[in-house]
Amino acid sequence: MNRNAYYGLIHKGAQTLLGLNQMLKAEADETYRNWLYEKTRKRSCKECTDWQLRALKDELERKGALPKRAATAQQSRPAPSQPKCTRAPTERQYKKLIAVVKSKGWSGLGSEYLKGFIRRTTGVESVYQLDRRQMSNVITGLEKWHAS
Structure with a gap:
């Protein structure tokens, strides 16, 4: 999974976990960055290492803020050059x-x-x-x- 995908998943999970959608934009941003700082000692996902991004995603999955299937579906998506075999059993x-x-x-x-x-x-x-x-x-x- 690339870093941009992690950024999106982490932000979406944090919105769910912290209730950022119910806050004013400035308050939501401050809350998000404080939460991120508590977890990683960084104020932005872009400053995080790959390991920190994976750890944040895993924690959000464990807490139920991210559905596990949605998160892993992006990870296991075949590359465009690979044949897609998406036919589920009957x-x-x-x-x-x-x-x-x-x-x-x-x-x-x-x-x-x-x-x-x-x-x-x-x-x-x-x-x-x-x-x-x-x-x-x-x-x-x-x-x-x-x-x-």
Whole structure:
């Protein structure tokens, strides 16, 4: 993530956390800069190191001022030269996966066995991060494993 993205996320999170939208502009600016100074000993994000920017963003996420998905979505966006694979698995694929997982006697989509299989098969950490193709590969792999 580039520095400008961090600036925007930190400012947006601080607005939510500190209620800057309900203040007069001068008061909001002073409040924001005082908060920033308490956290980093800097009066502006532009003076902060990359580490400080990441730490501020992480703190705002922990406090609920920034949604974690919105913050990480910008971070994991593929570069323009990479092919985009944004096709999410279908409901039918999820139902099929649940059926296969249950037939193996596992506890469901949160099963540690399933997470391990997904990690080994696709390199992805969670069933909810799979795209359609990866989901198909996981289902096929589990069915073949179950048949043997």
